[in-house]
Amino acid sequence: MMINMFDKTKSGRIDVVGFSALWRFLQQWKSLFQQYDRDRSGSISSVELQQALSQMGYNLSPQFTQLLVSRYCARSATPAMQLDCFIKVCTQLQVLTEAFREKDTAVQGNIRLSFEDFVTMTASRML
Template sequence: QQQQQQQLQQQQLQQQQQQQQQQQQHNGLQDQGFLWAVFQRVDRDRSGVISENELQQALSNGTWTPFNPKTVKSLIGMFDRNNRGGVDFNEFLGLWKYINDWQNIFRNYDRDNSGFIDKNELKQALTSFGYRLSDQFYGILVSKFDRQGRGQIAFDDFIQCCIVLQRLTDVFRRYDTDQDGWIQVSYEQYLTMVFNIV
């Protein structure tokens, strides 16, 4: 009798797992259907590719201002595998997830739900990513990426800040061969580093 109960429990568990898998597949198809509808709305010229301009018009940074063109260009550049200046539907799926992931991070640190993060919130976010920088440097970041002159960074500028910081870090690490946080480069190497980022 105990063995029958165990078999019954095992069968119930397997049925639950199958139902969960079917639900996940169904949700995935629903998500893809929703994203296809979004893609078609954004692709205004029906080219099958979302351009920088189309993407900028479709994105919202939550502050009723246009999405930062530099951020849009960076996003397209990251996901445009064919270098055609836009993203097709498959590339758009990755781009959508990337933006949503950043949006969730941003919301975690926008504690007052203002649509902006201040210097301290930026510091908390970047510290959670592993960056250990001075308060003075966080002030520099805010002034660099604060397009509206409020002493705060909007969502789109936060993405741009993180992209630039990651690119700079990647380039720095290539030259920091002994990983001590210091590099020695010639002027030409420095220029090469900078031009690989901008």
């Protein structure tokens, strides 16, 4: 999925420029994660995740952020997200955001899709 973010030719490969762009994204996400991992535990809570995603420009509800944590984190008494899961979430949000923006030509923050268009849009980017 990360390679697909920078594979402009849809060949399943990226060139040096694409790899450099991917590396920059990874470094930015790692830096952001470390900024919100204030106790240096190697993980962030759903509140810290929401703050990090907000800094990235995502205005997501606490319920959605909690869903992300429960979906991507190991079940425990105090669920928290580790860096690898954070990068996976950021990658998926980036891919879905790009797909959404392609359809939101009026830049209104809303699009109208049929179910098949939605499945095609997400499957072509997520697989």
